Amino acid sequence: MKAKPCINSLTVKNSHVLPPDTNSHGTLFGGKLMAYVDDVAAIAATRHARMPVVTASTDSVDFLNPVKEGNTICLEAYVTYTHRTSMEIFVKAITENLITGERQVCTTAFLTMVALDEEGKPTEVPPVLPESEEEKWLHAGAAKRAEYRRNRRKESKELAERFGASFPWDPTTNQKA
Template sequence: MIEQLSTDVSRTIQTKLVLPPDTNHMGTIFGGTVLSYIDEIAAVAAMKHSQKVVVTASIDRVNFLSSARVGDILTLEGVVVYTGKTSMEVYVKVECEHLDTRERRLTTESMLTMVAIDEKGKPSQVPQIVPQTVKEKELYDQAKARRIKR
């Protein structure tokens, strides 16, 4: 029997402060810095789910919806929303909070595919996922279409 795990097992939240070295000449965070954060949190979420080392197989999409500025606080949330035999789709959202107003807004959404690997570097089977929230169930139901598109 294949093990099934709740999305709560993989849910990972990180908080980052936007500092001057992370920004361009306009004081907004570099897209590459945000991509690095997204890749890291997706890997952590996938490792928590699979209990294995993972590699990034693809980044299907990254939607930069708004920017973050020096002094803003970024909250990144990653969760495994679909699993194949050895792969895991990880949804990552990034929210920005302005320290002075506490206003929060969605800045970035992304979908990544991570593959679990064994000690020999070969793909390794992962537990199946059981989505918990309405958003997770929606992303789970849309997974087949994303796979076909890929």
């Protein structure tokens, strides 16, 4: 498969932060921001693979600055690295006060998406071609981040096996099982 430039997958989403999007502090719900992050990452991955994708993982999402009611939020995403069937997508979110013009990065995140074929099975994706200095920097660190994700996933599976699917209490009586 021929490599595709990172810029080909660039996805930008802007939203005005309205009262229903905010918590009691007048700032954007963290879950709403995470949904935006997942959405732009999925669009970027689909643009790169030109196939349906699913989210395999989301790295830590750090809320660096609040996104206030009345501000806008602009998210940028693009594919930074590919493996056989998976893609790493970098997402940067910027909040802007439309009155003052002040802009701040409010979060950054990496997500892993997997491309699916017609039967819903993982399928190969084209490699990515980093061109800008930022793209090359992100691409250079991708293998290390992928190794970290593999280790984290292994730990998550161990936790799932240890704690299982049963509840430690009976949800119908709200008492210990």
